[in-house]
Amino acid sequence: MTSVRSLFAAAACLLSAYSPVANAQEQQLNILCSVQSDWCNLIQVTFPRVTGIKVNILQRSTGEALAQVNAEKANPKIDIWFGGTGDPHLAAAQLDLTAVYQSPALAQLHPWAKAQYEQSGGRSVGLYLGPLGIFYNKEVLAKRKLPTPTSWADLLKPEYKGEIQMANPGSSGAAYTALATLVQLMGESQAWDYMAKLHRNMSGYPRSGEAPIKAVSRGEAAIAIGFIALAPGEKAAGFPIEAFTPAEGTGAEIGSMSIIKGAPHLEAAKRFYEWALTPQAQQFAFAARGFQVPSNMATVVDPRVPDIKKIRLIKYDYNKYGQAAERKRLIQLWEDKIKSLPQ
Missing domain, CATH: 3.40.190.10 (Periplasmic binding protein-like II)
Structure with missing residues (x-):
């Protein structure tokens, strides 16, 4: 399995080509993190190392995350909501709590990840399937x-x-x-x-x-x-x-990501969004002992990830149950x- 150190290096190479953050106000990012704590911790350590952007992480389960975003809608404190099941991300989109954003990387994603984007009206995107x-x-x-x-x-x-x-x-x-x-x-x-x-x-x-x-x-x-x-x-x-x-x-869940409407550090949020959809960044899940199917089709998949072709999956109505x-x-x-x- 790819080591954490090599993942750091890959992410650094990837982001070295990015332009510097535009101004001092964008030198920080507030992330609501709904994946396992090891993954949240890797993000908090790595993204600042490769971008210079300070990351503040608040870990919440998806239901708690949705409640917080809704409670803060008049004065958002969070920039981006990372991970957690797609249903509450769709609910957040319906409640106009998240922002429309179309990534250039959308074409690189599996159909189920793009379906999350389409069903949310462009306000959420699939990160992984579990x-x-x-x-x-x-x-x-x-x-x-x-x-x-x-x-x-x-x-x-x-x-x-x-x-x-x-x-x-x-x-x-x-x-x-x-x-x-x-x-x-x-x-x-x-x-x-x-x-x-x-x-x-x-x-x-x-x-x-x-x-x-x-x-x-x-x-x-x-x-x-x-x-x-x-x-x-x-x-x-x-x-x-x-x-x-x-x-x-x-x-199955479609773990998702959404930019918060009125995000105080919008450009930093977009930059993180692009990074999170890259194959290199998606491999951090494996280093954090999360073995979901990554959404970018080019991501090298750990052999311990379940083969969904061998699983009897129902035709889960994400649109209905995300309302x-x-x-x-x-x-x-x-x-x-x-x-x-x-x-």
């Missing part, structure tokens, strides 16, 4: 003599009571993707019935999409629902974790129908 799946801890299952799941249906088995975690869809993009996936896969009525039964086996709904995966890695939970791109990194760290996509089919009203409706129904239930 399938949703199920994680389990091999040692915990063996110790507790629990069967290995292979499907969504398996998660309803009574022996998994108190053993499963999924994040809260109100704050987590991964959990909202799971919610919208189940609704599309099963139909809304059957999906609510399924989630009510699944609730009996849940041990908690943490705010971050990463938290259930970490809980499974540490043996605090046996099973979790989340994006399978995180599994190789956990395995490389020595945790006995496995992940799979359910037999019935699954959805602000639909997102709000589903999350409220989940609060009323599922989270309020006793366990």
Whole structure:
């Protein structure tokens, strides 16, 4: 795998040809970062080294990020929102919270990344694609003599009571993707019935999409629902974790990027946007142990990235489930129908 040092060098070569930032006001950039912390940290270290632009990072899950951008719309503090599931980025576009921007690199991107751009009216673009799946801890299952799941249906088995975690869809993009996936896969009525039964086996709904995966890695939970791109990194760290996509089919996130409308450092935001779409910059995901499919077709892909051709992906309606009203409706129904239930 490409080393972090070589990625620094590649990024430096790439950006050395860029013209200097126009004025002192643009010598800083405020990024709302909704990817894993290692990736956010790499950005904060690398982008200033190759551009001279100071980067201020604020890490938030996608639901929290959308809420913050909306709360600050009269006086934006953030310049660019990097990463996180595409649904809230589409909701932000619909709410006129993000700016229209067309990158010259658009032609280099996969069709699903360009579709995010088109569906958002030019206010968002795809950075990566990550399938949703199920994680389990091999040692915990063996110790507790629990069967290995292979499907969504398996998660309803009574022996998994108190053993499963999924994040809260109100704050987590991964959990909202799971919610919208189940609704599309099963139909809304059957999906609510399924989630009510699944609730009996849940041990908690943490705010971050990463938290259930970490809980499974540490043996605090046996099973979790989340994006399978995180599994190789956990395995490389020595945790006995496995992940799979359910037999019935699954959805996938289109991790996205959006410039905030009224960004205080707009030119720096555009410069970062261009950098983030380059093959060299997209390889930082792998160095940060994130193994999603990168959006630039020229990016050299790590062999641990899931082969989406071998995954049964549903035809996820990003446009519908990215609508602000639909997102709000589903999350409220989940609060009323599922989270309020006793366990």
